Amino acid sequence: MWQNIWLIVSKPDNIPIVLMMILVAFYTTVALRLGIKNDRLRRQAASNRASSEFQQGTALQESNGAATVDIFYTPEEMKLPKRVHTFPFLVKVEFLAALVVIVFLMFWSIFLDAPLEEPANPNFTPNPSKAPWYFLGLQELLVYFDPWIAGVVLPTLIIIGLMAIPYLDSQPHKGNGYYTFAERRFAILAFLFGFIGLWVVMVVIGTFMRGPGWMWFWPWERWDPHRVVSETNVDLNQFLANITGIKALATPTASMIIGFLAITLYYALTLGGTYRYAVKKQLPDLQLGLVRFMIKYWFFWTMMAIPIKIILRLVFHIKYIWVTPWFNV
Amino acid sequence: MSNRIDEVIKKVQKEITESDIYRSIYRIPPGDTPRTRLLWILDTVYLHLHPSHVSRHGCKYFFTWGMGGISFLVFLILTFTGVLLMFYYHPDTANAYQDMKYLMHDVPFGPLLRNMHRWAAHLMVITVWLHMLRVFMTGSYKPPRQFNWVVGVCLLTLTMLLSFTGYLLPWDQLGMWAVTVGTNMARATPILGHEGPFGEQLGMTAYNDVRFALLGGSIVAGNALLRAYIWHCIALPLLVGILLMVHFWRVRKDGGISGPKLEG
Numbered sequence: 001m002w003q004n005i006w007l008i009v010s011k012p013d014n015i016p017i018v019l020m021m022i023l024v025a026f027y028t029t030v031a032l033r034l035g036i037k038n039d040r041l042r043r044q045a046a047s048n049r050a051s052s053e054f055q056q057g058t059a060l061q062e063s064n065g066a067a068t069v070d071i072f073y074t075p076e077e078m079k080l081p082k083r084v085h086t087f088p089f090l091v092k093v094e095f096l097a098a099l100v101v102i103v104f105l106m107f108w109s110i111f112l113d114a115p116l117e118e119p120a121n122p123n124f125t126p127n128p129s130k131a132p133w134y135f136l137g138l139q140e141l142l143v144y145f146d147p148w149i150a151g152v153v154l155p156t157l158i159i160i161g162l163m164a165i166p167y168l169d170s171q172p173h174k175g176n177g178y179y180t181f182a183e184r185r186f187a188i189l190a191f192l193f194g195f196i197g198l199w200v201v202m203v204v205i206g207t208f209m210r211g212p213g214w215m216w217f218w219p220w221e222r223w224d225p226h227r228v229v230s231e232t233n234v235d236l237n238q239f240l241a242n243i244t245g246i247k248a249l250a251t252p253t254a255s256m257i258i259g260f261l262a263i264t265l266y267y268a269l270t271l272g273g274t275y276r277y278a279v280k281k282q283l284p285d286l287q288l289g290l291v292r293f294m295i296k297y298w299f300f301w302t303m304m305a306i307p308i309k310i311i312l313r314l315v316f317h318i319k320y321i322w323v324t325p326w327f328n329v
Numbered sequence: 330m331s332n333r334i335d336e337v338i339k340k341v342q343k344e345i346t347e348s349d350i351y352r353s354i355y356r357i358p359p360g361d362t363p364r365t366r367l368l369w370i371l372d373t374v375y376l377h378l379h380p381s382h383v384s385r386h387g388c389k390y391f392f393t394w395g396m397g398g399i400s401f402l403v404f405l406i407l408t409f410t411g412v413l414l415m416f417y418y419h420p421d422t423a424n425a426y427q428d429m430k431y432l433m434h435d436v437p438f439g440p441l442l443r444n445m446h447r448w449a450a451h452l453m454v455i456t457v458w459l460h461m462l463r464v465f466m467t468g469s470y471k472p473p474r475q476f477n478w479v480v481g482v483c484l485l486t487l488t489m490l491l492s493f494t495g496y497l498l499p500w501d502q503l504g505m506w507a508v509t510v511g512t513n514m515a516r517a518t519p520i521l522g523h524e525g526p527f528g529e530q531l532g533m534t535a536y537n538d539v540r541f542a543l544l545g546g547s548i549v550a551g552n553a554l555l556r557a558y559i560w561h562c563i564a565l566p567l568l569v570g571i572l573l574m575v576h577f578w579r580v581r582k583d584g585g586i587s588g589p590k591l592e593g
């Protein structure tokens with residue numbers, strides 16, 4: 001078992017993924033911890049001010065309620081002015097970081113050879129054929145979506161969605177330029193869910209859990225190229241026909257109508273629900289205006305549709321939601 | 330004893346920093362005064378990307394994780410090793426694989442060169458992701474830095490495309506099939522791909538759709554290798570270079586490293 005795991009983990013091209021997992025886990029923890037620490041300091045400062053025991057020149061150095069980044073300093077460094085000479089204060093750190101990275105890359109390159117397989121041979125398809133590791137998340141989604149969605153539409157939406165983030169932010173003054181969690185709960189959770197849950201985790205699954213025929217193999221399982229899994233998946237309309245016993249639902253026309261309705265209903269309910277919730281709670285998101293509000297949550301609920309579709313497939317064995325002669329969703 | 334060594338070192342240091350040659354290169358008078366500190370930044374071409382002063386927290390490693398800077402360093406390493414690799418590489422199917430073997434067995438420091446380019450490429454993908462994570466977690470995409478975030482997303486996309494086009498160049502099974510899997514997706518592009526929604530209805534075939542344009546053919550073969558090579562060695566690095574200039578310029582113009590508004 002350990003042998004098998006080691007075999008997979010130590011494949012030269014998989015080393016970067018192991019490194020990526022460690023670094024992502026480490027830095028996510030760092031960011032969240034700094035945020036929580038900062039939040040605590042701010043709360044303390046606020047209550048100190050309230051009880052008028054707050055003295056000027058305490059370690060918190062807060063002014064007009066703005067957050068601090070003072071969590072980074074030793075008492076010694078607190079004496080430095082707020083703006084310092086770039087040389088040597090910043091250049092020193094950059095120089096050190098550069099040294100570490102260069103030495104690290106040198107060692108890595110001396111002790112581990114880059115992979116070079118057999119010469120390219122169009123007549124022999126390796127099984128499994130995998131995309132480069134950073135695209136394996138998308139390849140993993142091919143299990144649940146047709147190529148036009150997993151390979152084209154989703155990457156496009158990811159890029160546009162990322163670019164849109166600054167313009168769909170209803171509280172630009174909150175958490176601008178410092179670590180915090182309390183002030184940006186929803187933004188941070190949504191981003192981390194997408195980045196870690198839907199991107200990094202999918203990459204890891206695609207790398208370590210997928211064997212011949214893109215079938216699921218635990219890292220300690222031997223890859224068996226002859227394994228067959230019999231899995232019958234049905235489309236949504238068939239699924240409904242099965243549970244209601246109405247035969248008419250199983251026809252292609254019914255599929256087109258039901259699929260269309262299901263997707264329209266999904267967006268109507270989620271977007272409508274979010275809007276009602278926002279109005280009830282008077283969320284600052286309302287200040288975005290209706291159009292931007294809808295775009296923001298359209299992106300959000302489209303992202304959430306991915307895990308929903310995965311669950312529908314894994315739990316209810318539903319293949320497509322919407323089948324048409326031209327495309328399937 | 331150690332006193333004597335110190336003395337010798339000081340003397341040598343003085344000899345060097347006060348020599349005509351050294352002075353002609355650095356333009357900066359010796360000594361550590363506020364004036365020389367400024368001159369180091371303002372008068373050296375490599376350091377002048379920096380402002381003369383930075384916020385105190387901007388110097389703390391755990392504020393920025395140095396990830397933007399590290400990404401840039403790795404990009405420079407890739408450019409350097411990449412140019413050297415180009416001396417040994419022919420972008421055609423008859424030679425490409427042989428060139429790899431030659432690099433790994435006969436070229437002096439060939440393996441180091443190739444390994445370093447390969448691992449740095451993977452590393453850059455990782456550091457750019459982490460840089461994005463940091464920028465998000467400190468809310469640094471917020472005003473006035475919205476546009477620099479957009480430039481950043483373009484850089485992220487280009488970084489991954491650079492890595493992807495490079496994957497094909499060794500012309501081995503790994504690269505060829507990875508790129509085949511990747512570009513097969515283009516077949517399914519709505520409207521523009523022959524297997525995508527409405528593609529067939531609009532007259533797309535395997536010989537005129539976007540995948541054909543990307544590969545210069547209907548399969549991953551010689552033309553695809555040449556196209557990957559040109560994208561990888563010329564077009565994409567140029568684009569990244571231009572965007573990096575915009576990116577760094579905006580970091581400066583948007584007020585340097587972000588931070589809470591406190592001053593006072």
Ligand code: HEM
Binds near residue numbers: 396457
């Ligand atoms: C080739 C890739 C990239 C390079 C070489 C690069 C380089 C840099 C550098 C050197 C800085 C200065 C601060 C720091 O080191 O953190 C910076 C800041 C910044 N970067 Fe990037 N970057 C890249 C990609 C990105 C990406 C993918 C994003 C976001 C999607 C991004 C958004 C930003 C923003 C908003 C700032 C200002 C941050 C602040 O003021 O705190 N960059 N970048």
